[in-house]
Amino acid sequence: MSDEKIDVDVEYLTRVEGHGNIKVNANDGQIEKCEWQVIETPRYFESMVVDQSWKELHHITSRICGICSIGHTLASLKATEAALGVEISEQDKLLRKLALHAENMQSHVLHVGYLALPDLMGEGSVIPLASSHPDELKTVIRLHRLSNEMSDMVCGRTTHPQRLIPGGFSKIPSEDELLQLQDKLKNSFNDLMAVADLCEEKADKFPGFSRETEFISLTNEEEYAFYEGQVRSTDTGVSPITEYEDITNEYVVEQSTAKFARNNRSSYMVGALARLNNNYDQLSPMAKGVAERFNLKPVNHNPYMNNIAQLVEVVHNVRDAINIIDTLLDNGLEPQNEYYEPQVDVQKGRGIGAVEVPRGILFHDYTYNEEGICTSGNCVIPTNQNHANIQQDMEKLAPELIENDKGEDEIELSLEMLVRAYDPCISCSTHHLDVDFVE
Amino acid sequence: MAKLGVLGIGNTLKGDDGIGIVLVNRLQDKDIPGGVEFHEVGTSGMNILHYLKDLETAVIVDAIRSEGEPGESVFFHPDEVDSDIEVRSTHDANLLEAIELSEAMGERPDRIFIMGVIPKDMPIRDELSPALQEKLPELLGKLRDKVVSLIEEEGGNTPSS
Numbered sequence: 001m002s003d004e005k006i007d008v009d010v011e012y013l014t015r016v017e018g019h020g021n022i023k024v025n026a027n028d029g030q031i032e033k034c035e036w037q038v039i040e041t042p043r044y045f046e047s048m049v050v051d052q053s054w055k056e057l058h059h060i061t062s063r064i065c066g067i068c069s070i071g072h073t074l075a076s077l078k079a080t081e082a083a084l085g086v087e088i089s090e091q092d093k094l095l096r097k098l099a100l101h102a103e104n105m106q107s108h109v110l111h112v113g114y115l116a117l118p119d120l121m122g123e124g125s126v127i128p129l130a131s132s133h134p135d136e137l138k139t140v141i142r143l144h145r146l147s148n149e150m151s152d153m154v155c156g157r158t159t160h161p162q163r164l165i166p167g168g169f170s171k172i173p174s175e176d177e178l179l180q181l182q183d184k185l186k187n188s189f190n191d192l193m194a195v196a197d198l199c200e201e202k203a204d205k206f207p208g209f210s211r212e213t214e215f216i217s218l219t220n221e222e223e224y225a226f227y228e229g230q231v232r233s234t235d236t237g238v239s240p241i242t243e244y245e246d247i248t249n250e251y252v253v254e255q256s257t258a259k260f261a262r263n264n265r266s267s268y269m270v271g272a273l274a275r276l277n278n279n280y281d282q283l284s285p286m287a288k289g290v291a292e293r294f295n296l297k298p299v300n301h302n303p304y305m306n307n308i309a310q311l312v313e314v315v316h317n318v319r320d321a322i323n324i325i326d327t328l329l330d331n332g333l334e335p336q337n338e339y340y341e342p343q344v345d346v347q348k349g350r351g352i353g354a355v356e357v358p359r360g361i362l363f364h365d366y367t368y369n370e371e372g373i374c375t376s377g378n379c380v381i382p383t384n385q386n387h388a389n390i391q392q393d394m395e396k397l398a399p400e401l402i403e404n405d406k407g408e409d410e411i412e413l414s415l416e417m418l419v420r421a422y423d424p425c426i427s428c429s430t431h432h433l434d435v436d437f438v439e
Numbered sequence: 440m441a442k443l444g445v446l447g448i449g450n451t452l453k454g455d456d457g458i459g460i461v462l463v464n465r466l467q468d469k470d471i472p473g474g475v476e477f478h479e480v481g482t483s484g485m486n487i488l489h490y491l492k493d494l495e496t497a498v499i500v501d502a503i504r505s506e507g508e509p510g511e512s513v514f515f516h517p518d519e520v521d522s523d524i525e526v527r528s529t530h531d532a533n534l535l536e537a538i539e540l541s542e543a544m545g546e547r548p549d550r551i552f553i554m555g556v557i558p559k560d561m562p563i564r565d566e567l568s569p570a571l572q573e574k575l576p577e578l579l580g581k582l583r584d585k586v587v588s589l590i591e592e593e594g595g596n597t598p599s600s
Contacts, residue, residue, distance in 0.1 A: 047563060048452065062563065063452045066482030125536065132542030145489055147471065279538055 005250040008412045020424065021413050024398050036391045038258040038420065049377035054166060054346065054368055059400035061364065061379070062161060065425060066296035067110070068080070069154060070103040071357030073164050074227070074362040075379075078353025080166050083368050086344055092168040092335050093227070095154055095323050099164065100226045100355065101148035101317040101324075107311040107358035108272065109147060110316075111423045113140030113195065116307045119417050120202035122336050139191045143314075148187055150321070153177055167342025175333050176345055181326040189286075192315055196290050199311055203294055204344050205300050206304040207414050212394045213301060213389055214265050215274035216247065216358050218255050224275070224282040224316060227265075232278045233262040234299055241354040244363045248380045260388040270360025271422065272309035273300065303393055306421045310358075346372035359383055383424045390422055443589055444476040444548075445492040445582075448488065448501040449532065455509070455558030455571050459500040460500050462556075472590060487537040496546040496589055500582065501534060502515075503555030510574035511579060512556045550589075554582055 008024040021037040045064075049057055058076040062069040074096055081088065088096075114126045117140070123129060129137045153173050155161030163171045173181075217237060220229030230238050232249055239247065250259040262268065276283070276291070280298040283291065291297070291312045296305055352366040360382030367376045394415060401411045447457045448464030452478050467477040478490055491497055505513070517538045535552070541547040558577060559568035567575070 048565070060452070063450055063481070066450070066484075069481070114485055127539050127543055128538065130540065134544075137544070141488070144485070148486065148489055 001194075002414050004319065004344060008408060008415060010131030020283065020419065021412045022394070022400055022419065023052070023411075024394070024415065026398070028137035029402055031395075031399055031402070034395050034396055035218055035255045036249040038387060045379040046377050049366065049374045051310040054372040054374070056083060057377075058164065058166070058373060064379070067107050067425060068103065068359070068362070070099050070151060070161050071162050071355055071362055072364075074100065075353040075357075075362045075381075077164060077166055077354045078228075078355065079351045079366045080092070080184040080353070080368075081351065082353060083366055084166070084344060084347055084372070085349070086342070087166050088168050088342075089334070091172075091328065091331070092327055092351065095172060096164070096170060097227045098321055098324050099151060100156045100357075101321045102154060104226065104356075104358050105314050105317045106144065106147035106151060106313045107423075109140060110142045110311050111358075112139075112199070112307055112314075113144065114418075115423075117198070117202075119413070119420065120199070120205045124199075133198075136194065139194045142186060143191050143195070146184055149184070152179055153181055156394075165342070167344055168340070169336075171338055172333065172336060172338050178325045178328060178333075182322055184326075187320050188318055190359040192318065194316075196293065196311060197309065200293055205232060206302075206307070207295075207397075207417070208302070209304060209397055209400070209418070210215060211303075211393055213392070214263060214268035215277045215299065216263065216264055216268050216270050216385070217275040217278045218354060219278050223255050224279050224284075224320070227356075231354070231361065233263060233268070234277060235268075243365070244354065244365070244379075244380065245350060248363070248385060250380065250384065256387065258387055259384045260391075261385040262388055267313060267384065267392045269303065269389045270385045271306055272313050273306040273357070275304065276309045277314060278299075283312065284316050286319055287312045290315050300384045303389070303418060303422045304422070310423070314364065337346070346370070358384060359425055360385060381425070384424050385420075386424065390419055390424070393418055442488060442494050443474065443496045443498070443586070443593070444457075444478060444598060445498045445500070446478050446490055448480050448487070448499060449483070450482050450561060452565055454561045454566070455503070455568050456466075456502050456561040458502050458556045458558065458567060458571060461567060461575070462500050462554075462578060462582050465575070466582055466586065469583060469585060471583075475586065475590070482520065482538055484533050485540075488532060488541050488546070489537070491541045491548055491551075492544040492546040495554075496550045496593075497585060498552045498582070499534065499554070499590070500554045502558045502561070503553075505555065505557060507510050507557045507559075509557055509559035509568065509570040510578070512554055512578055513580075514552050514554050514585060517551055517553060552589075553584065554585065565589045 005027050023033055023035045024309050025033040048060055057080060058073045061076040062073040156163040163169045182184045214233055214235040218225035218229040219232035228241055232238050247263050248259050248261045253260050277298040295307045296308050301385055348370045353364045354363050362382055363380040364372050365378040369375050401414055445463050447459040449459040451460050452458030463477055480487055517535055559570040
């Protein structure tokens, strides 16, 4: 065991969404401090939604996150629709599922391709890959563009969707557009397999760490759940989404301004690995084939495998999107006018909406008065549900690394990769540049 | 005319962080001749890469943290910014990294101008600070002048004022 003093102090961890710090101090092999600190300002969800009309909430909440704007829009719409008693058509539900596939693919390709691959390639960022692995990077960029195109087509634009509205869509894509998209999706399998090959080649770079934990996600008897279902925990089984507060149990910790969460144990994990662990049998055969290449089977307790679970899900997203388009075209698209506005009868009530977004299960919860004005709101985001699990992983991993005589640099990289594997979205949404001009 | 795009970056839920979006949306409503594309990029940094690919000239509007008073603005080229500093972006990739990747992939537009505006504050608030609201007409004028001068340089139609 190392008797050296270890001091890992990563401020503003790069290649994650937002501001997080990793602090580990050890002396003579004994950990003195081991903390995952999230220092982003709290986001005051309630103040964003209270006094707003049911017509506006999904537009407002879509801006909480630049990556998960479709997911926030859909969780918001589902909460509003549940509160106001609005039903949507089967066609609209299929189109919404297509939108979620687009977003999941968009986010996972971005994470695996631009943010995790540099670690596997031994590079500090994606930029050097442009010269060291140009073909692979072009493949990643092509897949990312395809997912953007898909969300543009279904939602009206890449981020902050405009066509998703309470009761359905203001505008739907044409059959020709859907066919063209389907062709492109079918042609993307070679690219997907190329990324899988690359990850497989480098899979030994993922630390062989494991810590038993609880996994929570949506589940649905009919399909691998993204859009709808009940909540499943690997520990406590299935419960309705209306019990989300009893599952998420958010609490405040001293080291962080973000909330932490716990259910049956002191922490749980959400996201691609949680979904895969809960719903593996419902993955498409091709996606399962990719999982098998990495020996990824339920229940897998290695958080680094979340990267691979994301890759597996992208394959499933593409496969299922092709099937959805088949169903839509076989049924024939029910035409609707441009700028369509579904009839909604406003009523007093509370509604809860849950969807799976790239980083895990997301809940929106609104109460409306008789005029359809929001009087209270709550939102539980996936990243907050993962913070406690990250902390506990670090508390197990750091001593193991020290015990195995790893140096400070290697400890730092392993901890950084651990946090990045969760793909945390800490700030969900400020963007500014710090600019120093060249003298 | 060469393909010209005006891209707004930021989040309108976070006070002055949304200045880029506000300016691009306001400019879009002005009398700008056809052929200019306007995009609300939002906060997903890497998506800028895909918008840049199809442009020959890009004007990017964003909030910047730099020395100066709230509402002051500056046009600069990405190459003028010290790339060695740790740029603290809150996102998947920051603007400069996306531009660098665009260049490395051979997709960078011939010309990129960044209009940086210094924010007053960026709390959870769906409007600009009074300081920036007061400066809005002036900022919009500057952005419009820049876009119009780029159109003229390319031999395009000049909008009527």
